[in-house]
Amino acid sequence: MENITEMLKGVLEGCVLEIISRGETYGYEITQHLRELGFTDVVEGTVYTITMRLEKHNLVDIEKKPSTKGPPRKFYTLNVAGQEKLENFWAKWNFVSSKLNELKTN
Template identity: 65%
Template sequence: MDDLTEMLKGTLEGCVLEIIGSEETYGYAITRRLNELGFADVIEGTVYTILLRLERGDLVRVTKRPSEKGPPRKFYALNAAGRAELAAFWAKWEYLSSRIDSLRESGK
């Protein structure tokens, strides 16, 4: 699949929120998870910028823990504001995708 970057704007952050919401995890693992989910071209730098944004926006709780396989990891979990943001993301996504599907129907 060719370049999805423009289409990912606004949705990739929501995907990261969803992953964090389902399990406390860290940046490197989130990137690998996105890759295996089909977001093949998403790179670590992108995920880390999103995580820093979430942290600055006070949507996550961060816990630093040592790793057996390298430098220490920063584990992320959603707080109340993060869960609200995640719910808002899914509401927007449902709205947008229904609008787009109806546009496609009306067009033919």
């Protein structure tokens, strides 16, 4: 498959929000999660730009905890604004994907 970079714009942040909403997690783990989901080319740097953005927009709460396997982890949880953003993301996704599928099949 060709490059899906451009198609991920606007959806990758939503994916990260969804993953965080499932339970406290940190950047490195989010990256692995996305890779397992099928977005194999996503690298740490990309996810960190997203988590930084979430911080900047005050959509997450942060807690730093030590790791047994390396340097400290920055754990994220969604706050209320983050949950709203997530709901809004899925609303947009449902809209856009329904329109696209409409166009595809008609």
